[in-house]
Amino acid sequence: MAVVLIVDDDLRLAQMLKDFLEKEGFAVQLAGNGAEMWRQLAHGEIDLIVLDWMLPGGKDGIALIKELRAKKAPPVLMLSARGDDDDRIVGLESGVDDYLPKPFNARELLARLRALLRRQGREEPSPSQQFGRFRLDFTKRRLFADGQEMELNPAEMELLLVFAQRPRRILSRDTLLQVLGGEEDGRFDRSIDVRVTRLRKIIEDNPKQPRFLLTERGAGYRFEPDQTVP
Incomplete structure (x- = not known):
């Protein structure tokens, strides 16, 4: 069963995504900032990370993805309210595996996560x-x-x-x-x-x-x- 870590300080959005993805067969964990993300990664196996660009605590998503890429980290899909082409390019060049601007359709997020699993040779979660x-x-x-x-x-x-x-x-x-x-x-x-x-x-x-x-x-x-x- 694929485990997704959602790193977003918008608790309402994170909980909504958690409920949605769990109904689709994923296991989901939540983190509100970079420090919580690292604790979750150290605590257990994570298969995918959904990472918000704008985060509290001094380090945004771009800074965190650079740290993740310096380690053996799972694939990362970045979320951001900054949806213009330049921001999308910055996000992709920073090392994220996929980029999805806010607002977005939850079904599109699901499709992108499943695509990332397939790239890893992983099976999609079973309902x-x-x-x-x-x-x-x-x-x-x-x-x-x-x-x-x-x-x-x-x-x-x-x-x-x-x-x-x-x-x-x-x-x-x-x-x-x-x-x-x-x-x-x-x-x-x-x-x-x-x-x-x-x-x-x-x-x-x-x-x-x-x-x-x-x-x-x-x-x-x-x-x-x-x-x-x-």
Whole structure:
């Protein structure tokens, strides 16, 4: 599952794009500035970066792309309200892989991200995932077991989507906290374990000997699906 990091201080736009791309089968993380971007890159594997030109914190997108290109960084699509030809050329010459002026159509952004994945030889994200007798529909946020819909509350579904969009990756409690948007305190940290326990009761035949949602001692949790289907 491709992971996209959106670096934009416009929180409303970033959340809108996150919701849209997750429905299309991507896993999405958010960063509001360059410092947060570097923390996300250090914290986990990122496949694509959507980077806004105008950012707070002293470094704009052009400065950040130069730093990214000095390292082994994933492909970058730059967003900018500066849409004239000269600005587009500056953006492309700085090292970005693609450039999209604001305002833009979300479907065009999706098409460009898929094109960047194809250039890497990566498969496009799947809108659903099969594991055992279950099928999770990312777009409709629904879980089916042997064709029958299962009842999950919003917190259970959100946690399942986080794991399913990042299969076979060890997710620490800190990572889950960041992705789920919780507060960095012990109460939320413990609630992750509670939510995992509840989710196991839904998707595991034997929650004490899980098959899909595994514990990595001292590291976190890992989701192991049987297979992914289109």
